[in-house]
Amino acid sequence: MPRRGKQGGTRCRVGAFAARPHEWQIGLPMRHALFVSFMLVGCAPSTSPGRAPIVPPTAAGAPATPPVSFIEDDYPRALAEAKATGKPLFIDAWAPWCHTCLSMRSYVFTDEQVRPLASRFVWLAIDTEKPANVGFVAHYPMQFWPTLWVVDGRNEQPALKWLGSATAAELVSLLEDAAAGLMAGTGEGEAAAALLRGEHASAAGNRDGAIREYRTALEAAPPRWPRRARTDEALVSELWAAKDDIACATLAEAEMAKIPPGTSLANVGLLGLECARRAPAGTPAHEAAPRLARAVEQIALDPGVPILDDDRSGLFEEVVDDRVADGDPVGARSLAISWAAMLDARASAGRTPAARAVFDAHRMLAYVALGDPARALPMLAASERDFPDDYNPPARIARIDLELRRYDDALAAARRALGRGYGPRKVKLYGLLADIQKAKGDALGLVRALDEALAYARSLPEPERPASVVADLEKRRAAAAP
Numbered sequence: 001m002p003r004r005g006k007q008g009g010t011r012c013r014v015g016a017f018a019a020r021p022h023e024w025q026i027g028l029p030m031r032h033a034l035f036v037s038f039m040l041v042g043c044a045p046s047t048s049p050g051r052a053p054i055v056p057p058t059a060a061g062a063p064a065t066p067p068v069s070f071i072e073d074d075y076p077r078a079l080a081e082a083k084a085t086g087k088p089l090f091i092d093a094w095a096p097w098c099h100t101c102l103s104m105r106s107y108v109f110t111d112e113q114v115r116p117l118a119s120r121f122v123w124l125a126i127d128t129e130k131p132a133n134v135g136f137v138a139h140y141p142m143q144f145w146p147t148l149w150v151v152d153g154r155n156e157q158p159a160l161k162w163l164g165s166a167t168a169a170e171l172v173s174l175l176e177d178a179a180a181g182l183m184a185g186t187g188e189g190e191a192a193a194a195l196l197r198g199e200h201a202s203a204a205g206n207r208d209g210a211i212r213e214y215r216t217a218l219e220a221a222p223p224r225w226p227r228r229a230r231t232d233e234a235l236v237s238e239l240w241a242a243k244d245d246i247a248c249a250t251l252a253e254a255e256m257a258k259i260p261p262g263t264s265l266a267n268v269g270l271l272g273l274e275c276a277r278r279a280p281a282g283t284p285a286h287e288a289a290p291r292l293a294r295a296v297e298q299i300a301l302d303p304g305v306p307i308l309d310d311d312r313s314g315l316f317e318e319v320v321d322d323r324v325a326d327g328d329p330v331g332a333r334s335l336a337i338s339w340a341a342m343l344d345a346r347a348s349a350g351r352t353p354a355a356r357a358v359f360d361a362h363r364m365l366a367y368v369a370l371g372d373p374a375r376a377l378p379m380l381a382a383s384e385r386d387f388p389d390d391y392n393p394p395a396r397i398a399r400i401d402l403e404l405r406r407y408d409d410a411l412a413a414a415r416r417a418l419g420r421g422y423g424p425r426k427v428k429l430y431g432l433l434a435d436i437q438k439a440k441g442d443a444l445g446l447v448r449a450l451d452e453a454l455a456y457a458r459s460l461p462e463p464e465r466p467a468s469v470v471a472d473l474e475k476r477r478a479a480a481a482p
Helices: 033-039 075-085 099-108 112-120 131-139 168-179 189-203 207-220 228-241 245-258 263-278 289-301 309-325 329-349 353-357 360-369 373-386 392-403 407-420 423-440 443-459 467-479
Strands: 089-094 122-127 147-152 157-163
Touching: 075 089, 075 122, 075 131, 089 099, 099 168, 099 309, 099 353, 099 360, 112 168, 122 131, 147 168, 157 168, 157 189, 189 207, 189 228, 207 228, 228 245, 228 263, 245 263, 245 289, 263 289, 263 309, 289 309, 289 329, 309 329, 309 360, 329 360, 353 373, 360 373, 360 392, 373 392, 392 407, 392 423, 407 423, 423 443, 423 467, 443 467
Parallel strands: 089 122
Antiparallel strands: 089 147, 147 157
């Protein structure tokens, strides 16, 4: 599923979520400030511009031909190729801090199951943090990371907007529908037609229309309709985003029993759980929260549920947090032990540094949940050596050092991260520097960091300027010493 990612207001979901940065990944929001501060640091290394294929996680030194070849950060070129060939344009809109995005790049787009689709699309990857891509972000607004688009090259109209992750098999199914005209002529009648209309409405930003069509699709769906899971996930996502919490939680609980194991089941459970928590106290929707939490926990603990390892980790993140919030530290620790063990095993099995580093952010969170944040430092040091241009490893190191009250080490790591940072994420890196200066008791250093953060943020193009983050920095600056 799990779609969303959290990043200070934007998510990477277990598939895709978004509205805050990496809380969900499966994307739900975290309730504890320490966890939030860690997640804000982001995830993995980016690649260079040009047609640079994403390298599959094969054995070290073994040559591999990627299943698909992406054009990197060149929307005009990709669009021109789509127009010239008559192929639809597939776009992976991602960000380096989004571990779900990195999981997709290392484990899904490199999967051999995707190869049969290689010649049916023009493949484009857009790092939404890069200043050069501000025009793309303005044209295709982002709320969730990753967002996967299918665009008609003839008119630049989005035909599909998928929020979050998917397994390779799920992605193939999704794109086969898109390549076939999004189910035109499948013989599935009104359910398929309504799903198509809903996906078009969602891609166009028409949330009310999308909700209406997805409901129509479910009402018209035949028994055991193979696209029910996808429709449920899309509808619950739209209800979650609309903050229609009662409808969202009620639908999630009712539909989970009808959804086969997979990413959609995980996302419906997670989103429904967040909606249930937000629903007014005393309502049946709010009272569904404990039941939804236990259902999500069962998915996390069941290795037979076919979801990405990163998405499973996002489920663990949420249920550990849920146990803590419910005053069950013993249950939280037991889950955290399973969480850390799962992640360590998956990282050890990664055949490339990039495949291993996908799990850095969540391994760090799992170690924090176990009360052993220093356990993350060797892993993060290895990632910084492997990816010397990536800001994520030193930013995470800085957060760990801050937690351990090693302020000078934290400052040094934060400055290394700032030297490599760019785009909206760099504003958060300045915020990290300010956090360290405040904890150290350096009032002048705090003011300087906040001033630098605001100056940099205001220099960003409007579509890339994180308004909520800027507002928070302005409040902090007003409260700091002159």
